[in-house]
Amino acid sequence: MRALAILLLTTAPAFAEGDLFIYTWGEYTPPDLVAKFEKEFGVKVRIDSYDSMETMIAKLRAGGAGYDVIVPGDATMQVLIAEGMVEKIDVFAMPNFANVDEKWREVYWDPKREYSAPWAWGSTAFAVDTAVVKGDTSSLAVLFDPAEEVKGRINMLRDMNDVINMAERYLGVPRCSENPDEMKRVLELLETQKEWVKSYDSETKELLVSGEAVVSMAWNGYSMRARDEKPTIAYVYPKEGYTGWMDNVAVAKGAPNLDNAKAWVNFVMDPENAAMITNYARYSNGIKGSEAFIDPALAAAPEINPPADAPAPEFIPTCSPEATALIDKVWTKLMN
């Protein structure tokens, strides 16, 4: 049905005064939000999707794809600004910027919010099947010092940064460490753990629901979808800390439809519109007043409401080339 709606929308006759070409993650943009924008502004929206930040950067670098709006994650946003690949659109001066939650105004990747608006944010931690994993699950020890029934049934994300960040937290090593001795300890921990790991796979929902994995690293929104299909799945905010991330709406350098793109950025900072993003993608948005429009079941979900004693999410900038080289080395050795 959704596919049909998208098809109808994208093939609608060109009644519009202009176009808007959005390049974003798959299944991330609510079709009803697009329809509303098209109706309000008389603009025809087209959407193309990518599967990783690397793909997006590569395509932008190659140029000529004609994208207007992109949706980069926090660390990528920092790179795009440094490399001059996004338009300076002074988001802070837009009418709807007043709705942006204060904590998302001064962010490391865009300190003055000159280039980007919040789209959605979430966290990367882990999920357990409470039917199998009993007892206290609040520590990363569930993954790194597993109980008998968990051994051999652990899934880690296939992302070297996420896996290594998690191991660093368990050991108390800082993120993006440039110290070879610290990274050696990280490698030793991960090598010990590998015996008990079933797979390094990003299809976490499917693995948890099928029962292949009983503990898996997970994103909060994806974990919520797993719980829909298997109620015993619970998302954990580990006491050692966890990674937070935010996807942002920005405008690609040389966007052919700059005005429409700016209109879109302002449009998604409206509380009612931001709520549509959350209802569809199941991640929190950064817009004040959107709570009133969010599905009640979603608003109360533990995956987007950390318990009071949970630590704050940690947002991690791109590591230095030295730290990246060490991370690469640890991962290559781990996979050897």
Add this chain to the structure above:
Amino acid sequence: MKLHRLLLAPSLGTILIFMALPIALTTLYSILSPAQYGGVIWQPSGEAYVRLLFERDIFDDTLSFNADYLQILGRSVVQAGIATILCLMIGLPTAWFIATRPPAQKSLCLMLVTVPYWVNLLVRTIALLLMLRDEGPINGALQSMGLADGPLPLAYNNFAIGLGLVSSFLPFMILPLYAAIERFDFSLLEAAYDLHASRWQAVRSVILPILRPGLIAGGLLVFIPGIGSYLAPDILGGGKTLMLGNLIGMQFQGSRNWPFGAALSTVLMSVTLIALILVARRAAREEA
């Protein structure tokens, strides 16, 4: 003569644009320096090739030998080699069987060999994973028949990778072998026996020479894509071991070291090319 050349143009153009140019670009990138966020800086450097064998201490810049990448190359060669041998063991009897059927059955059999390949490779690989894993039908059947106590570790290991490679490339072995056997005149075999050849002599002096082109073609068609395969280790291996293809992919993604990825690709291509030339030379010498 002119028409002759003109007719060649499309294929030469295709080779130039889709083969020579990308290879030249890859080789060029391998001798440049990595940019911090992926991509390259136009500054020549041999660092990517040094890294294949040595690691540089990040403090005092001293070089020490590092076998990590050689191990990955070795694993890729072994996995592809085992897959080639298994394909041969399954492919030879199959090809022989098909080639000795009456003509009507032959085409049916050949079609049956290709049927699984109407489905996309990615879909087939994921399907294989779903069958092999703990909650999959194979383990389910084994346990319900009482043949296994718990689930057997079929998925997410080297066994699964090997199985994936064999199932991906089997027809590339069967079809060339079939072509060789199909041309075989079986009266030659009778003649050999009439001349008092032993069974082994008949195989060595009559059958093997005729099979050789098929064996070489089939072996190369399985081994070469096998050594650089990406999907089987990625999906069936559960991302737990790297083969060369995955190592190259990693350099263009998280590790952001394009020159090193390009250097690995260049080495892989050179090794393949050298092997091909050696095989071609030997074949030419034997024919002469």
